[in-house]
Amino acid sequence: MGSWFWAPEYAQAREVCTRLAGLVYLLGFAAAVHQFRPLAGEHGLTPAPRFLRAVGFRRSPSLFHLHYSDRAFGAVAWTGVLLGLAAVLGVVAALPLWAWMLVWLVLWALYLSIVNIGQVWYGFGWESLLLEAGFLVIFLGPAHTAPPAPVLWLLCWLLFRVEFGAGLIKLRGDSCWRDLTALHHHHETQPMPGPLSRFFHRLPGPLHKAEVLANHGTQLVVPFALFAPQPIADVAAVLVVLTQCWLLLSGNFAWLNLVTIALACSAMDDRLLRFPAPEMRDSPLWHQVLVLALAAGMLVIARHPVRNMLGRHQVMNRSFNRLHLGGTYGAFGSVTRTRYEVVVEGTPDRSGESGWREYEFPGKPGDPRRRPPQVAPYHLRLGWLLWFVAISPGYGRGWMPALLRGLLRGDRGIRRLLRHDPFPDEPPVLVRARLYRYRFADRAERRAGRWWSREPAGDLLPPMSAADLPG
Structure with missing residues (x-):
């Protein structure tokens, strides 16, 4: 040569x-x-x-x-x-x-x-x-x-x-x-x-x-x-x-x-x-x-x-072959204006009227008093997918029921993906998924120890027992 x-x-x-x-x-x-x-x-x-x-x-x-x-x-x-x-x-x-x-x-x-x-x-x-x-x-x-x-x-x-x-x-x-x-x-x-x-x-x-x-x-x-x-x-x-x-x-x-x-x-x-x-x-x-x-x-x-x-209809992150070679890339072609988060909760109360406790995930926002962690360059896949679910619940159609079912069983593998399990001894009898609107805390809220301010934005999934979930 x-x-x-x-x-x-x-x-x-x-x-x-x-x-x-x-x-x-x-x-x-x-x-x-x-x-x-x-x-x-x-x-x-x-x-x-x-x-x-x-x-x-x-x-x-x-x-x-x-x-x-x-x-x-x-x-x-x-x-x-x-x-x-x-x-x-x-x-x-x-x-x-x-x-x-x-x-x-x-x-x-x-x-x-x-x-x-x-x-x-x-x-x-x-x-x-x-x-x-x-x-x-x-x-x-x-x-x-x-x-x-x-x-x-x-x-x-x-x-x-x-x-x-x-x-x-x-x-x-x-x-x-x-x-x-x-x-x-x-x-x-x-x-x-x-x-x-x-x-x-x-x-x-x-x-x-x-x-x-x-x-x-x-x-x-x-x-x-x-x-x-x-x-x-x-x-x-x-x-x-x-x-x-x-x-x-x-x-x-x-x-x-x-x-x-x-x-x-x-x-x-x-x-x-x-x-x-x-x-x-x-x-x-x-x-x-x-x-x-x-x-x-x-x-x-x-x-x-x-x-x-x-082309006029450009797509992001597309592989044109199964070997993932010669692909196209890109990110954030659209930017969301409001932050919503999925908050998963469980309760030991069979009536579902009290005792709801939150599950914490390692990377995604949850507890408003918790500072957002440095995760990258590691990749927390479940946290990313939950962000997509908060934007469009259809993203979780194939796996959210299985996630809730695993929490109801106290599945060891699922628990390893959590930052905090509020039911360390016995799993809950009911779980639910709620949506909250999050925004960064203002100065006064930050002085009070908060990193986030949040307010309820509705239910994503109502209270469910193991019998209510498919599969």
Whole structure:
């Protein structure tokens, strides 16, 4: 291959990018260890075995079509945790090229197997983003080989789609992005606010408008500069990283920001990322052929996201194939103006007239006196889905009855997903789900110890016993 194929000046970029990718895999598999089985395991809210019986391998490629059990799932998830940790620590970077590719291929295949049977719990854009980024990392090569430029270009192309797609969907979607008022609401109504979200929400209106303008610039203009000569590409990558850090501070968006930062680092050359790199050599011909085949294949499927971005009816976070490659991304094409929360309660009183106690979930707002926690880059799937249910109850039609049934049984798996179970000794006899309108506390309320102010907004589900629930 000619000198154009190699990019030794991006060796440090590859090192940072791959270690961050390993960290995100580690987080993804760790979340699966803790959450998947109560959500989608054999006795979960949406059981994976039932899903596997209903769909074939072609519709949902997964190793679990060979066999699923909670024990087998645990082995897969813990394998992913260990391999992700090895990537973070740099152990994988010291392996021979073939072993490097095998480890990253196994990580990708195992996580793909989980995502494709995860159903509604894995329907988030950052799942596909991790899979696509992780697939490209397979071909980057270990530390003792020169980074192949085509793979770095593909990583930048992925970052371009993430940023530019998100910018377009905002302009085409909600009018508040066009009149610069989106952040008058977003910090308060986002899915899972963080410790500083109230501070960001209370910033002056003109500063909110400046934030929106900066967001438009970063997502609609800066991505084109990623393909410019250095040092322009370095500047563009730094602007993306700074924006993502701002988002990390202002809310909890799982590992979306971390993956985006990893992709941005792939555009930074050694003038920005300066630390010692081992002596490198060109990779063998078979690897070069694989890289060119990868580039050709990604070029072919690029027509789908390009057509989506240029089309009049752009969609967000859509995968055009079951391998989650060449997808389209974006977020918050619409911004909710009012925050509603689902509050689940139980009572030991069979009449349902008294004794109602609230269940607390780890990340979502509940107790008005509790400060919003820092969750990201970890992902609390049940809390996110409950935010969607508060917007439209139809999101919970397939699993809310099972959640309430699990609480009535005192199911151990469901209880592990809670922050606080008000019935530690004996489960309740009735449960219900209520809607509350939440807003950030004003100064006087904050001085009284509250982070939120809330008022009832109606019943989502009336009091129910186990006999009232289907299934």
